[in-house]
Amino acid sequence: MLDGAEVAKHNSKSSCWIVLDSQVYDITSFLAEHPGGAAILLKHGGADATTEFNKYHSPDYVNDLPKRSHLGIINPATLGQLNAPKSAESKSSASADLNKIPHISLCVSATDFEAPAKAVLSHKAWVYASSSANTGLSLRKNIDDWSLINFRPRVLRNVGDVDMRMSILGHLSELPFYLSPMGTMGMIHSGAEPEMVKGAVRKGIHMVVSTASSKTTEQIMESCIEEQKWLNNASPTCLFFQYYIPVNRERAIALLKKAKAAGYKGIWITVDTPVLGKRTADRQLQAEEALSVGLLDVPPAREPGEENAFAPAFGGRAVPGQLSPHTTWGDLKWIREEWGGPIVLKGIQCAEDAKLALESGCQGILLSNHGGRQIHSAPSALMTLLEIRTYCPEVFGELEIFLDGGVRDGADVLKALCLGATAVGVGRPYLYALAAYGAQGIGRCTDILAEELATAMRLLGITSLDQARPDMVNASRLINEMWRPESPAVRSHL
Numbered sequence: 001m002l003d004g005a006e007v008a009k010h011n012s013k014s015s016c017w018i019v020l021d022s023q024v025y026d027i028t029s030f031l032a033e034h035p036g037g038a039a040i041l042l043k044h045g046g047a048d049a050t051t052e053f054n055k056y057h058s059p060d061y062v063n064d065l066p067k068r069s070h071l072g073i074i075n076p077a078t079l080g081q082l083n084a085p086k087s088a089e090s091k092s093s094a095s096a097d098l099n100k101i102p103h104i105s106l107c108v109s110a111t112d113f114e115a116p117a118k119a120v121l122s123h124k125a126w127v128y129a130s131s132s133a134n135t136g137l138s139l140r141k142n143i144d145d146w147s148l149i150n151f152r153p154r155v156l157r158n159v160g161d162v163d164m165r166m167s168i169l170g171h172l173s174e175l176p177f178y179l180s181p182m183g184t185m186g187m188i189h190s191g192a193e194p195e196m197v198k199g200a201v202r203k204g205i206h207m208v209v210s211t212a213s214s215k216t217t218e219q220i221m222e223s224c225i226e227e228q229k230w231l232n233n234a235s236p237t238c239l240f241f242q243y244y245i246p247v248n249r250e251r252a253i254a255l256l257k258k259a260k261a262a263g264y265k266g267i268w269i270t271v272d273t274p275v276l277g278k279r280t281a282d283r284q285l286q287a288e289e290a291l292s293v294g295l296l297d298v299p300p301a302r303e304p305g306e307e308n309a310f311a312p313a314f315g316g317r318a319v320p321g322q323l324s325p326h327t328t329w330g331d332l333k334w335i336r337e338e339w340g341g342p343i344v345l346k347g348i349q350c351a352e353d354a355k356l357a358l359e360s361g362c363q364g365i366l367l368s369n370h371g372g373r374q375i376h377s378a379p380s381a382l383m384t385l386l387e388i389r390t391y392c393p394e395v396f397g398e399l400e401i402f403l404d405g406g407v408r409d410g411a412d413v414l415k416a417l418c419l420g421a422t423a424v425g426v427g428r429p430y431l432y433a434l435a436a437y438g439a440q441g442i443g444r445c446t447d448i449l450a451e452e453l454a455t456a457m458r459l460l461g462i463t464s465l466d467q468a469r470p471d472m473v474n475a476s477r478l479i480n481e482m483w484r485p486e487s488p489a490v491r492s493h494l
């Protein structure tokens with residue numbers, strides 16, 4: 001057993017100890033290895049880092065420290081002798097000044113959650129959530145392209161009752177949209193992913209859970225089962241697992257087995273991240289943090305394309321054991337064999353890859369550019385959808401086609417469905433709603449999108465989603481901008 005006073009002495013680059021869940025660790029040699037940077041660890045030198053750690057990581061991350069790092073247990077009577085974390089950001093939704101945020105009833109559009117979220121989130125969390133790649137072009141395109149499609153409404157139809165239910169990979173959902181996977185919800189709300197799940201279950205919509213979650217795969221599923229029980233199993237919600245393929249094959253297989261054993265209904269393999277996009281705002285913040293603890297000699301980020309140069313959720317530092325840039329279509333074979341259930345490829349961005357996904361035996365594709373966080377000047381998901389309609393329409397009917405990116409209105413969901421999508425993913429609006437209002441925010445955001453969808457259906461002249469058809473929208477402006485093969489010869493290869 002170690003005394004707090006002894007632990008407190010080790011608070012520098014030359015000797016850095018921290019306390020996590022009453023256990024003391026010597027992390028001196030890990031400082032340079034930590035993908036989140038040395039700065040945050042040094043800020044917690046000689047201190048209890050548990051609260052901060054839980055915001056970012058699931059408890060099993062501790063197992064990645066070398067065994068010899070574990071020094072013993074902290075003497076509980078001496079906890080008061082530990083250092084206070086250096087300028088750790090205390091602002092979180094749990095401690096937020098609730099007077100700063102408007103009453104939830106004042107949020108009437110999905111975009112209304114953004115300002116309250118900014119008010120309650122720490123600067124670091126805000127940057128993490130709102131940032132995008134390079135100069136932000138991909139993110140802007142995601143938002144703007146929805147406005148290039150108009151409806152062609154029909155009138156004088158009986159639209160008294162509308163049915164918005166939709167099946168996703170054979171699982172009924174009350175609505176044709178779901179919660180997109182987003183990592184590290186612990187820094188967004190103290191309830192983290194389980195709080196998000198609670199909101200989803202109450203509304204009967206599905207959720208895709210990120211590999212980079214701050215709770216374990218099992219804890220998140222457990223929270224779903226608990227909430228279901230509380231509602232007498234009346235909610236159709238189920239959880240899917242977003243899969244970042246770890247570089248190490250044993251780890252990769254173990255993760256699939258874990259998700260399967262926990263009861264996830266399908267995997268959504270993220271394929272648009274062979275390396276992390278350039279998250280400009282995160283980079284800026286990392287540099288500021290390093291300077292604030294005197295780390296002027298931070299090593300440069302690894303070169304893109306280098307093995308392990310990938311951080312799933314954050315701003316571009318090397319993460320040992322995460323996705324390899326060497327992953328190929330061939331890897332789908334062993335994944336299919338190990339998983340044995342439905343597979344969706346997340347991050348398809350052109351017609352050729354949609355066709356390959358079909359030929360590779362997948363059940364679905366998600367047209368996505370990662371919320372504008374990966375490649376600079378990406379096509380919006382809508383643009384990719386139009387490309388598929390034009391160049392490989394055979395994919396419709398064979399694969400379930402999902403879209404995400406920039407969906408901020410229930411009517412936009414309907415545009416995608418008219419053009420053949422099965423369902424649509426929503427990311428940041430849910431993140432912001434969670435930050436400011438927890439599970440209640442998730443519920444409110446869902447209600448807002450659902451009401452807008454129902455209204456749009458009625459005004460378009462339909463009462464169920466299977467009546468949504470391509471001729472109900474005018475996509476000519478976007479089609480004008482669509483990629484065209486340079487010659488018919490190229491086209492014949494598509």
Ligand code: HEM
Pocket residue numbers: 018034035036037040041044049052053056057061062064065212282286311312313314315316319320
């Ligand atoms: C105990 C062993 C630890 C391990 C093995 C570890 C591992 C990692 C890994 C793999 C990442 C990359 C992103 C991800 O996979 O989520 C990361 C990022 C991060 N970690 Fe840790 N970590 C540890 C301890 C801590 C502690 C104690 C804190 C806070 C006090 C912390 C704060 C962070 C932050 C803030 C990031 C994101 C960094 C950024 O992009 O700015 N970690 N860590």
Ligand SMILES: Cc1cc2nc3c(=O)[nH]c(=O)nc-3n(C[C@H](O)[C@H](O)[C@H](O)COP(=O)(O)O)c2cc1C
Pocket residue numbers: 128129130142180181182183210211212242270312313346368369370371372404405406407425426427428429431
């Ligand atoms: C803060 C944040 C974290 C994300 N984390 C992940 C992740 O862990 N895995 C993943 O496949 N996609 C991740 N994404 C991408 C989302 O799943 C989704 O593609 C995107 O957010 C949709 O765009 P929208 O935010 O405009 O709705 C993340 C997006 C954000 C904003």
